Amino acid sequence: MSLAHDLEALAVDIAQDAGELARTRRLEGVAIAATKSALADIVTLADREVEALIRARLAEARPEDGFLGEESGAERGSSEVTWVVDPIDGTVNYAYGSPQYAVSIAAVVGEPVAGRWEAISAAVYAPVSSELFRAARGGGAWLGEQRLTVNAEVSAAGGLLATGFGYDPATHAGDLARVARVMPMARDIRRGGAASLDFAYVASGRLDGYFERGLAPWDHAAGALLVTEAGGSFAFFPPPEGSDRPLTVASSPSIFERLVDAALDD
Incomplete structure (x- = not known):
């Protein structure tokens, strides 16, 4: 199995566990921890807890890799791989009880700067619907066991x-x-x-x-x-x-x- 597929499998496993933690914390009630760029841009305690889980799991499995997370910042590793993580993408939705949120985990190689890296593995997990989207470079994109393809043609209606x-x-x-x-x-x-x-x-x-x-x-x-x-x-x-x-x-x-x-x- 290639490195990309190995990292995809790891991302999938961690994203599902992280998503279930996020879903559990939402059922228990949401506490706002802070605001970020603006008053409407919030961080919940669950964001921080979920990212800590993801970071700990990645450090245990691949301690040499770098990490770039929304809540805990960046840390360069000694390998070529950096993990780019959004623990709860859609935090405002999450705080309001909307199901439209997800855990997003990607493994990238190269300079850990957007526009300069090459993503090689990805997992996006929506806990409420239990939908798991995943990809490994060269191996296609998948929803569960269904291979994904974008729409080839767009309707004349737009x-x-x-x-x-x-x-x-x-x-x-x-x-x-x-x-x-x-x-x-x-x-x-x-x-x-x-x-x-x-x-x-x-x-x-x-x-x-x-x-x-x-x-x-x-x-x-x-x-x-x-x-x-x-x-x-x-x-x-x-x-x-x-x-x-x-x-x-x-x-x-x-x-x-x-x-x-x-x-x-x-």
Whole structure:
């Protein structure tokens, strides 16, 4: 078995355990631990506990690897592998009791910086639905035992697209302007609130495309591999000068160039 498949198996095992911990803590009640970039950008105690579980399990299995997590930061390892982790993607959904949240774990090689690494393994686990999306580079993307493929063609009515919005109110006008530019090619727009699942839904054909400015590395590391292994297209555009909000776009190849053109700022 290849390194990518070995790491995929490890990511799957840990993501499922972490997801069950998150689900259990949600049933017990959610406590807000802090806010981050803005008042609406929250961290729950469960985020921290779930990430600690993931980090401990990875350190036990592969102590030489690096780690980049949403809640506990980055630590370089001595191997070529870095694990990029979002313990609860969709924390606001989670806090409100919405089922749209997931554990996202990716193994990447190369420089542990978004846009410079190569993702080789991924697992995205949605605890409420018990759906497990997984991928290993060169081995395809899967939902359980079903191999995933993006939609080859998009309806004449337009693509079913998804996006998200930043927590900083100062970014909302730009985000809404982006949606306005994309709308002429859209059948409809969805805003799910968990980027890893939006990518997984593109990979599985539940969406035709997804675009968002301002995602963090752990938001797209696993999902991007799911999309590309399912035959889709993904692009990461570094933030413009004076901004910290990169643009990510993922879609069926049939609409990718049009979606990029519309989503990029003027």
